[in-house]
Amino acid sequence: MKLRSAKWFGSKDRDGFIHRSWMKNQGRPDHLFDGRPVIGICNTWSELTPCNSHFRVIADHVKRGVYEAGGFPLEFPVMSMGETLMRPTAMLFRNLVSMDVEESIRANPIDAVVLLAGCDKTTPALLMGAASCDIPAIMISGGPMLNGKFQGRDIGSGTDVWRFSEEVRAGLMSECDFLEAESCMNRSAGHCMTMGTASTMASVVEALGIGLPTNAAIPAVDARRYALAHMAGQRIVEMVNEDLQMSKILTKKAFENAIRVVGAIGGSTNAVIHLLAIAARVGVDLTLDDWDRLGRGVPCLVNLMPSGKYLMEDFYYAGGLPAVIEDLGDLIHRDALTVNGKTIGENVAGARCYNREVIKHRAEPLTKEGGIAVLRGNLCPNGAVLKPSAATPELMKHRGRAVVFETIEDFHARVDDPNLDIDESCVMVLKNCGPKGYPGMPEVGNMPLPQKILKRGITDMVRISDARMSGTAYGTVALHISPEAAAGGVLALVQNGDEIELDVEERRLQLAVDDAELSRRRSEWKPPTPPADRGYYKLYYEHVMQADRGADLDFLVGGSGVQVTRESH
Ligand code: FES
Numbered sequence: 001m002k003l004r005s006a007k008w009f010g011s012k013d014r015d016g017f018i019h020r021s022w023m024k025n026q027g028r029p030d031h032l033f034d035g036r037p038v039i040g041i042c043n044t045w046s047e048l049t050p051c052n053s054h055f056r057v058i059a060d061h062v063k064r065g066v067y068e069a070g071g072f073p074l075e076f077p078v079m080s081m082g083e084t085l086m087r088p089t090a091m092l093f094r095n096l097v098s099m100d101v102e103e104s105i106r107a108n109p110i111d112a113v114v115l116l117a118g119c120d121k122t123t124p125a126l127l128m129g130a131a132s133c134d135i136p137a138i139m140i141s142g143g144p145m146l147n148g149k150f151q152g153r154d155i156g157s158g159t160d161v162w163r164f165s166e167e168v169r170a171g172l173m174s175e176c177d178f179l180e181a182e183s184c185m186n187r188s189a190g191h192c193m194t195m196g197t198a199s200t201m202a203s204v205v206e207a208l209g210i211g212l213p214t215n216a217a218i219p220a221v222d223a224r225r226y227a228l229a230h231m232a233g234q235r236i237v238e239m240v241n242e243d244l245q246m247s248k249i250l251t252k253k254a255f256e257n258a259i260r261v262v263g264a265i266g267g268s269t270n271a272v273i274h275l276l277a278i279a280a281r282v283g284v285d286l287t288l289d290d291w292d293r294l295g296r297g298v299p300c301l302v303n304l305m306p307s308g309k310y311l312m313e314d315f316y317y318a319g320g321l322p323a324v325i326e327d328l329g330d331l332i333h334r335d336a337l338t339v340n341g342k343t344i345g346e347n348v349a350g351a352r353c354y355n356r357e358v359i360k361h362r363a364e365p366l367t368k369e370g371g372i373a374v375l376r377g378n379l380c381p382n383g384a385v386l387k388p389s390a391a392t393p394e395l396m397k398h399r400g401r402a403v404v405f406e407t408i409e410d411f412h413a414r415v416d417d418p419n420l421d422i423d424e425s426c427v428m429v430l431k432n433c434g435p436k437g438y439p440g441m442p443e444v445g446n447m448p449l450p451q452k453i454l455k456r457g458i459t460d461m462v463r464i465s466d467a468r469m470s471g472t473a474y475g476t477v478a479l480h481i482s483p484e485a486a487a488g489g490v491l492a493l494v495q496n497g498d499e500i501e502l503d504v505e506e507r508r509l510q511l512a513v514d515d516a517e518l519s520r521r522r523s524e525w526k527p528p529t530p531p532a533d534r535g536y537y538k539l540y541y542e543h544v545m546q547a548d549r550g551a552d553l554d555f556l557v558g559g560s561g562v563q564v565t566r567e568s569h
Pocket of ligand 1: 158
């Protein structure tokens, strides 16, 4: 089989000279250019992305495997996205990074790629970009951090930040203890060790079959994570010879498996947006309705924060994702192909659970409904999502008076005002935090409750917005309202005092205001000013699609393969 890389390295003419000679300045001997598969290692390492800061070491282990199998590994960087530092939100840049990945692969002599991702958005960005090239690919996740340890107990990244900060505001925790927790939470290499977005997406990678078995849960500092990277390096060379491109793995069945796995692990609502966007890159028809249909009746089995109690380290020791997939039995398409050449059913056959506290049995789940509920109604004609396993059962059917915050700044300015007209029966409404509105659709949908309500010991209220929420967060929160307020959705028209009805069982989110009044309000509504008149912000604002389409840029849907016919000189 003639490899793509041979077009760069295979000729004896001037161009071949140029392509090989400059690479030799790194000490690469002649035989590396003899026609062996060239494996790109797409690295999101960055000191600004703490969750991915160990990736140079992972890349070295991938290289060992590639060399061992007779390939030629070449590591290359792409823009990284650290969830905790990037403003206004890392999500604004997911699509930009996917373009970086796609064009880096296509422009270079790469026959297949190993994708190294960890922190939330790095996983979907790399999958989206590589999928639009459709070459053989394996993803290696960076792995979760070790459990946080604070004052004799385990604490989870993200989840306990939200909890502690509410406790400080309610006067239940001292500032001194709060600051001590800072050093105790994130104490090793790796990504958030709760079942937040990073752990959810690492599980999705395994469930899609685009990562090797056990990819989801091995801690970042466990030697087995590095052994897995080594094996990925070996396997990717074989995949070149088998011509096993991503589109042969990322089938509709694979996405359906991933959706059910997200339900069973109590996974992040962010997986909804990311999977919709990835599917659209490989031409798989996936919609919000698939999420609701497939998620119904999937029990949440994994007892991890934020839905439950434990952390990823415990999950791995309890058997990890193979044990969950095996338990899901007929809910999984067992014949879906994975990157190791076996079906997912073959991969998990015989997988055992070693701790039923951490991975519950299907007959006695953590919660009966683990899937993501997709809501409809006049407030969200194109959909909104809610995570039942992280919500309060008594609030899943609720009617209340709207207390409206027009922007996040408005929210911060007024939420703790003692004169704010609000009680726990109200519905908190946050506008202008969707893809266009912020811009970038940040994780602010889990608005903190007003201090005066927290002080009364109340910990949850119905909250709705066009924002996302962190996968580590919890609460009865309807998110991703589509169309968003900034795009002229009905959300933009909600006023203080309107009645809002949430009924998760009926999948309904309705604003109790008649159409005539809504038309009157619409005639007075003015669209917001675009966030910028140049640069990426402008490109993003003009082309981003709504949450129900995965919030990708409209011109990035689909793929272009890897053909480039023109030489560089
Ligand atoms: Fe990187 Fe949570 S901040 S995974």
